[in-house]
Amino acid sequence: MGVPRWGAVVGLAVVGLAVERWLEAERDQLVLWLPVMLGGGIALWFALPDPAAWCVAVLLLVAGGLACLAAGQGGRAARALAIGLLTAALGLGLIWARSEWVARPVLGGPTIASFSAKVEAIEPLVARKLVRLTVLPIGKGVETDGRPVALPYRVRVNLAEADAPRLLGTGSIVHLRARLMPPPLPAVPGAYDFARVAWFGGIGATGRGFAPVVVTRSSESGAGIRVALSHHIVSRLDGSVGGIAAALATGDVGAISEEDSEAMRRAGLAHLLSVSGLHITAAVAATMLIVLRLLALSPWLALHARLPLIAALAGAAAAIGYTMLTGSQVPTIRSCVAALLVLAALAMGREAMTLRLVAAGATCVMLVLPESAAGPSFQLSFAAITAIMALHEHPVIRAFFGPHDEGRGRRLARGVASLLLTGLLVEFALMPIAVYHFHKAGLYGAFANIVAIPLTTFVVMPLEALALLLDAGGVGAPVWWLVQRSLDALLWLAHIVADAPGSVRSLPAMPTPALALMIVGGIWIALWRTRLRRLGLLPLAAGAIWALTTPAPDVLVTGDGRHVAVRTAAGLAMLRDRAGDYTRDMLAENGGVDGEPLLLADQPDARCSRDLCVTDIAARGRMWRILATRSAYMVPIAELIAACRSADVVVSERGLPKRCVPRWLKLDRRVLRRTGGVALTLGTGTVVTILTAGDRHPWRHPPVLERPAHIFRSRHARFQYGTSGFRADRGRRKYDVYAKAPRREGVAVRKTVPNSTKD
Known part of the structure; x- marks a missing residue:
């Protein structure tokens, strides 16, 4: 018995020695794992369901770290593991504390209210002819019927351009009327989670404002430098070109049409519209070059001052100012931090562009905004820069693409090959993240970027900066013409690549x-x-x-039950033909379809009336029958119960009677209120929901303000939503108002039945 025991001890000792030798060889790389473990702790908070699990995770991580320190006896592996576990605990604690710090009550339900508010931010959406306001309500609002209603701390409202007053500016006080609703959860699994973004942004309601919007106190600052600069640039250029130029200067993408934005995304050029490393680098380099050249004109300064250090300070000021001008978004903050670290390294005579620089930038961002680690902007930014740095730090790549004593032609070819290899690697690095968040992957982006990045960096941005400078004297028109032509070329490239066969591959939601x-x-x-x-x-x-x-879902149901998408033999088909562009695009993307979804009523496998739709889907060796309601009219109870019994899945936006029992699953209003949007994969019997019973993340179950009643008035009666129809209060008698289906000759059969209940 002693030999196997000693053999195990010796084996463990050999393994431990091998690990120590490996970590000794990798000692310079260990510090790079600090932001990884910090992000791992943040991801763990998002993955675990409730405070009890978060507490257990923190305690286990801390206990594991302390145990490694106690039992490690000075080994590098024990110290590294201990630091990693404690850093993960720090990340989990940071995001938990951040979620509690930003906690604000949200609106309890849809309402129409008039209220006064202070304008916090203005975002022009020129392409949609809208102006987006972020406002801070002052006091309570007043509903349509005159009752007061409590409003959340921060509200985001869209106004039509024609309804926005001229005196509107940041810091002004306005009085407006708006239809507000709570921040919506994802409509279906895999869709954009605005509720999470709104929670960390302190937004408790969103909606649409109506005229008149009255400015009760104007602001001395006006709309702000960023908005004014965006308006100036858009006014100098035509179409989406003005929006792209504004995005390069201020980060404002509201003036770019949806068609051109989609082309940029499909061509892999959307990163040019987000102010990040490319833009910060260009601004810093241009500032340093100009300052260095100007100061070098003085012989005394050239002899007695460290001009590179002064130029670096000017570049740092330019990076910080550019970041503040463009709204301080996550990619811009990351790029600004990276630029400052590069400038500091240059000033100290150290190598600047390293993975340690990337790690420091990621750590700074997560310490300040830990929730950003869950967003696509953070993930795409750091995945791209990490891939680039890791590639060019490899000894083989560094030797091949480094300086060589060769002719200009070979040097140019080597530079093009470096750019192409870097672009391909970045495309592969970003593809999983892009598919997870956007359900699409571009295939030709690396080739498009070979032309687009030099065009933007060395032609568009310098010309735009020169045009803005010349506009101070009113002589910038010729340069704006050159900017127009160069950005037209960029858009032409985006559309050519986007329209190429197989340019984009659509995939369903990734686990x-x-x-x-x-x-x-x-x-x-x-x-x-x-x-x-x-x-x-x-x-x-x-x-x-x-x-x-992972198979694409066969049935997608939105959280309100109104919209259903079914995968038929011809493709993804929608239940309702009256759906907005956002709903159609969202269902198509999450269904793994590139293009417009079909209409279910037009499919040969479906049988649809104006109130019900039935279709059969082949999966798992059998036929599945899906039944869905298409209208708010009531169906005769006997017909509905018989249809439910013959169906496997029943979907309705209404509350269905208890005797409606399908063979597998019933998704009516009562069920969807607990589950949110649902995705069904019939081949595997998988049901994925937005809400789960144990999920206690704060944006899933936020504290709500006083819930307004769902009441509206007409000229003759006061109606209130009920569970099975409308209740009408007309005089001293009450009526149940409902409709039966099917219709006869296109006219709904309506009945109004008085009852004996009196007020």
């Missing part, structure tokens, strides 16, 4: 664990330097296979 595996594998490959980095291919391949083999 979160599959993305996590790919991110872990990619980080492992990028951060280590020894041969063990190749082990990262295992989780990377496992996550990719999992994502690619």
Whole structure:
């Protein structure tokens, strides 16, 4: 018995020694894992369901870290693991504290209210002919019937351009009337979670404002430098070109049409519209070059002052000012921090562009805004820059693309090859994240960026800066013409690439664990330097296979039950033909379809009336029957119960009677209120919901203000929503108002039945 025991001890000692030797070889890379573990703790908070689980996770992480310190006996592995576990606990605690710090009550339900508010931010949406206001309500609002209603701390309202008063500016006090609703949850699994973004932004309601909007106290600052500069640029250029130029200068993308925005996304050029590393680098480099050249004109300064240090300080000021001008978005903050670290390294005579720079930038962002780690902006930004730095730090790549004593032609070819290789790597690095968040992956973006990045960096941005400078003297028109032509060329390139066959591949919603595996594998490959980095291919391949083999959902149901998308033999088909563009695009994207969804009533496998729709889907070796209601009219109870019994899945925006019992699943208003949007995969019997019973993240169950009643007035009666129809109060008698289906000759059969209940 002693030999196996001693053998195990010796084996563990050998393994421990091998690990120590490996970590000794990788000692310069260990610090790069600090932001990874910090982000891991933040991700753990999002993954775990409730405060009890968060407390247990923090305690386990801290206990594990302290145990490693106690039992490690000074080994590098124990210290590294202890620091990593404690950093993960710090990340979980940061995001939990942040969620509590920003906590604000949200509106309890839809309402129409008049209220006064202070304008906090103005965002022109020129392409949609809207102005988006972020306001801070003052006091309570007044509903249509004169009752007071409590409003949340911050509200976001869209106004028509014609309804926005001329004196509107940041800091002004306005009085307006708006239809408000709580921040919506994702409509279906995999869709954009605005409720989470609104929670961390302190937004408790969104809606649409109506004229008249009265400015009761104007602001001395007006709309702000950013808005004024965006208006100036848009006024100098035509169409979406003005919006792109404004995006390059101020980060404002509201003047770009949806068609051109979609072309930029499909061509892999959307990153040019988000002020990030490319724009900050250009601004810093231009500032340093101009300052250095101007100061060098003085011989005394050239001899007695450190001009590079002064130029670096000017570049840092330019980076900070540009970041504040463009709204301080996550990619801009990340790029600004990176630029400041680069300038500091240059001033100290150190190598600047390293993975340590990326790690420092990521750590700074997560310490201040830990919730940003869950958003696509943070993930795409740091995935791209990490891939670029890891590639160019590899000894083989550095030797091949480094300085060579060769002719101009070979140098140009080597530079083009470097740009192409970098673009391909970035495309592959960003593809899992883009598919997870946007359900689309571009295929030709690397080739488009070979032309677009130099065009934007060395032509468009310098010309735009020169045009703005010349506008101070009123002589910038010729340069604006050049900006127009160059951006026209950029848009032409975007449309050519976007319209190319196979330019975009649409995929259904990816499981979160599959993305996590790919991110872990990619980080492992990028951060280590020894041969063990190749082990990262295992989780990377496992996550990719999992994502690619995940079947598209057969049925998508929005949280209100009104919109249903069914996968038929011809493609994804929608239940209702009257759906907005956003709903159609959202269902198509989450269904893994590139293009417009079809209409279910037009499919040969469906049988639809104006009130009900039935379709059969083949899956798992059998036919599944889906029944859905299409209108708010009541169906005869006997017909409805018989249809429910013959169906496998029943979907309705109304509350269905208890005797409506399908063979598998009933999704009516009562069920959807608990589950939110639903995705069904019939082949595997998988049901994915937005809400789960144990999920206690604050935006899922936020504290709500006084819930306004769902009441509206007409000229003759006062109506209130009920569970099965409308209740009408007319005089001293009450009536039940309902309709039966099917209709006869296109006219609904309506009945009004008085009852004996008196007021």
